[in-house]
Amino acid sequence: MAHEDADRLATELVIYASRLVRAVRRHAGDEVAPETLRLLAQIDQRGPIGITQLAQVENCAQPTMSAAVRLLAEKGWVERAADPRDARASLVALTAAGAAELRRGRERFGRVVAGWFAVGPHTDADLRRAVDLMKSLVAHEAGQ
Amino acid sequence: MAHEDADRLATELVIYASRLVRAVRRHAGDEVAPETLRLLAQIDQRGPIGITQLAQVENCAQPTMSAAVRLLAEKGWVERAADPRDARASLVALTAAGAAELRRGRERFGRVVAGWFAVGPHTDADLRRAVDLMKSLVAHEAGQ
DNA sequence: CAAGATACATAGGGCGCCTATGTATCTTGG
DNA sequence: CCAAGATACATAGGCGCCCTATGTATCTTG
Secondary structure (H helix, E strand, O other), rough: OHHHHHHHHHHHHHHHHHHHHHHHHHHHHOOHHHHHHHHHHHHHEEEEEEHHHHHHHHHHHHHHHHHHHHHHOOOOOEEEEEOOOOOEEEEEEEEEHHHHHHHHHHHHHHHHHHHHHHHOOOOOOHHHHHHHHHHHHHHHHOOO | HHHHHHHHHHHHHHHHHHHHHHHHHHHHHOOOHHHHHHHHHHHHHOOEHHHHHHHHHHHHHHHHHHHHHHHHHHHOOEEEEOOOOOEEEEEEOOHHHHHHHHHHHHHHHHHHHHHHHHHOOOOOOHHHHHHHHEEEEEEHHOOO
């Protein structure tokens, strides 16, 4: 059945995505994990942003984001400023050290993936298409 | 620089892989997580297999695999039999319930991904290529 | 201005992953 | 043939990511 094949393909996508993340995390050693880099990238992109909103764009629970931001703050990679228009809220932004860490992390991920990539038969265009596909999948999660 | 772009692209691949796994896990609710299904699929494929060897093919530490197999066994999805040729070793195999769970999990992952997939502009061939790409990347991790 | 909504923190738990270490059991060189 | 090292697995203990439940300010509004 074509149905079974499609299920299997979708399952493989998820499974290999999981493997890829684990592989990169292992090769990252003691440095920033994919989840951390993801969060740094998000904060970099969204500028000063509140915890709750950050949790929403990251699709995680607010307490999860509180804890994650606290860890980043302890490492000096983000700063929490008071929101002048709402005393309940805080605005999270990257520090210079956080921006540097984001850059270093990207370089390292790039090196690691490039190393595996070079051995295989795929092109840069394949890589871009794969990224687009997953971006599209994830984008449509929240939407329904 | 082309270098910076490549790093960014590789980083995005990893980040979106991480998002995809999280998204699927969330939509799986209380049912099997991607990591669990990955392990069930592995045991299904490799037949009766020892803990250490399973840890090797899954690229994780042996105690990690011991714990994972224990959880699967508690749920009745795998059975540990004594290895007749080595009293230290045990042979892990799927039970009927485990095989059924694997089937159900694949169907659910298929449904979830298909739901997001249908909204986007991508084809089955794109999906297949993305899977192949990640498979290739992960395959070359151990190889070097 | 009380009552509900909202932003965030804390408490507590589960799972995936790790290293260090212990306990059998196998294998092998003297 | 038997001690010594190698091997298969388990246990202990720890960290990160993620969750729900709940508490505490602060905002908003009828």
